[in-house]
Amino acid sequence: MKELFTIVVFSEHHIGLLNRITIIFTRRYINIESLTVSSTEIKGIHRFNITIEETKERVEKVTRQIEKLPEVIRAEYYVNEEIVYREIALYKIPIQSAIEKNIEQVLREYNASLVDVQKDFVIIEKTGHVEDTGKLYEVLKPYNILQFVRSGRICITNQRKELSTYLNDLPVNEYVKE
CATH class of the missing domain: 3.30.70.260 (ACT domain)
Structure with missing residues (x-):
């Protein structure tokens, strides 16, 4: 199996x-x-x-x-x-979408961080298991995700x-x- x-x-x-x-x-x-x-x-x-x-x-x-x-x-x-293992994911969304849909509440709920704010977009970081980063991805879909990347697993025995x-x-x- x-x-x-x-x-x-x-x-x-x-x-x-x-x-x-x-x-x-x-x-x-x-x-x-x-x-x-x-x-x-x-x-x-x-x-x-x-x-x-x-x-x-x-x-x-x-x-x-x-x-x-x-x-x-x-x-x-x-x-x-x-x-003990984790991955890191970065999500890039339009700043207008983040402002209109109150991104702060989502960040708190999913224990994510705003790591960069630019004129046209924001970048959000989430560390966790694949399931955690995947859930946040689904929540952020309506925000019109511009880019998404997830690292490979890092672990300590x-x-x-x-x-x-x-x-x-x-x-x-x-x-x-x-």
Whole structure:
């Protein structure tokens, strides 16, 4: 049975790694729902958050395959209950519409923020789960949304062991710290 998984990959910062990781999914006909890449608390180490909807068996296989890449330090998968996750969404609406339809009440009700006000438009920000940003999108439709964008998932695990602890436990030759 398919369910939503987040694969977290820690790697060295190398050109072309994103391409090699996505090829692993492409070869198995697995669609990536969301993907974010950022630096971590350790210099030179980057984190990939990859969200897919798949069976546990296939997620296990693809995670093992990713971990075989030379630049990858660690790859693990999680279900939603094992992580704290959010996405950010930005909505651009005409300023006239925002004024006429009292956007302030919507912002308070949906815990959203007005992040930019221009002569012709306003930009609203909402952080939350996909369902949260989707609900606000539906509410803002009558405001004539000019643009909408949502980031990929970012997450932090509920585990106590931090990346730095994991790296310190590795044999000296396996990972050289800068």
